[in-house]
Amino acid sequence: MPDPVSVTLTHLSAPVGGSQRLTGHLVRPDGPGPWPGVVVAHEVLGANDEMLRQARRLAGAGYLTLMPDLYADGGKRRCLIPTMRAALSGHGRAYQDIAAARAHLVGDPDCTGAVGIIGFCMGGSFALMAAGSGIFDAASANYGQPPKDMDKALADACPIVASYGGRDRQLKGAAARLDSALDRFGVLHDVKEYPQAGHAFLNDTQFGPRPVHPLLRVAGIGPDPEAAADAWQRIEAFFETHLKHTTKG
Template sequence: MTPLQRYIAEEIATDHVDGLMSRREALRRLGLLGLSTAAGAALIAACSQNRQEEAATSSPAAPQSPPESAPQSPSPSPTGPPPGMDAALSTAPVTWAGPAGELQGAWAEAPEPRGGILVIHENKGLNDWVRSVAGRLAGAGYSSLAIDLLSERGGTATFADPAEATAALGARPPEAMVADLKSGIAEVQNRTPGLEVAAIGFCMGGGLVWRLLASGAPELAAAFPFYGPTPDDPDFAGSSDVAVLGFYGELDQRVNATEPVARAALDRAGLVHELVTEPGANHAFFNDTGDRYDPAAAADAWRRTLDWLATHVG
């Protein structure tokens, strides 16, 4: 398996261990990634063992606070709108010429843009939630393009089964996706002439933000990887002018294990950066349509993101 496929497979297994999907469904989704039933069962067992070890080593009486943990924000109502939704703008489907064919996306245009943003989706593809993030950012003054990394397969909407969309994303070479992302950045620049641009990504998209930085992304003024895994031994020297604000959830030990690698690489490259661990939050805490949504963590991350944009983008 590729590193990206393994990351997705571990996420599926972890979702089952955490009670978010049945064993049957987890094995079905792992099968779509190419794992046999035996290999899928072994991965689930390994993730279950990891969870048990984490529980055994954690001490409720003396909790360990990750470095640079964010202070707890007052919790917004869990039934209220997610941060920024009250000002969200609508998106429109757009296409442009990519490096290997037509690329698709959703464009949200701010009336008086302060900058432009490329939005990179989770391993579920370009769905309504990702469009809502682009709309929220546009409502805050930053015209945003949510790219569809399944464009070469006709787009996310062509997949009736979301699990098949996830498997198709896992089968794509990361280098091909990074090439699409660079094309997306160029499209944002074309649509926001004279303004600074940024990139933001979630889950798999957060990992692709790290890969984008490792590939050299001097076009960016800022980057926001949300709980994305760091690639092995990255070199961010080609992105030395990018200001990076990364987010992690305290309970997301699988992704948090890669945080020291990101921090060391950022330090080596001399990038302006801050890595924030949201207390009590888990993986995908910003996605208000998911089971791990954390309103307090999402509100804090939104505030920090807008502050970072104002400082480094415009």
């Protein structure tokens, strides 16, 4: 599986109001390009090993993949709260950082110019917000909180594939609300809720200290291989249609 390399994105983020220090993890597919690009918006725990596994998976599927570290400019302790606020409000430097990651991909000679975004947890909220920004060709939101004002955020969104867990207590009804809104806006979409799954069901491993794993499972948080396999099949099919079959000059 392809290995990530660290890239500096500060020259793309700082001039437009983003982070004054921004780095990212770029994963280049094996074999010859060009490839479509995908920006990965990481979960609330940061650009960790779990998120790098997801980035590698996308590169393995044939996407030039870049995950900006939204906590790079000050660390998780300083950046966590403002980044979470940005994910829910639609405002904040994280959006300039995400746009900088897209600009890096578009500027790569091995990118076709078609770029999508995928997000997990907090990153799923960023993916939904970014879907309506006009700069992405497709978006994948995974257990992300839908925007409070969906009419404003999603009316002109790019195609969206979204996945939720029915046992995710903090996102009860989110899939149905999102699906209904996208129907109303006429946005191409594939929204699915997995009744047996909870939050973070796409993760390969359970996060946190081992003694708390049983509590997390009771709370509906953690991997669900069956739901994850189906969700990834849908994501890859969706991106195949809206990214691999879209070439921009």
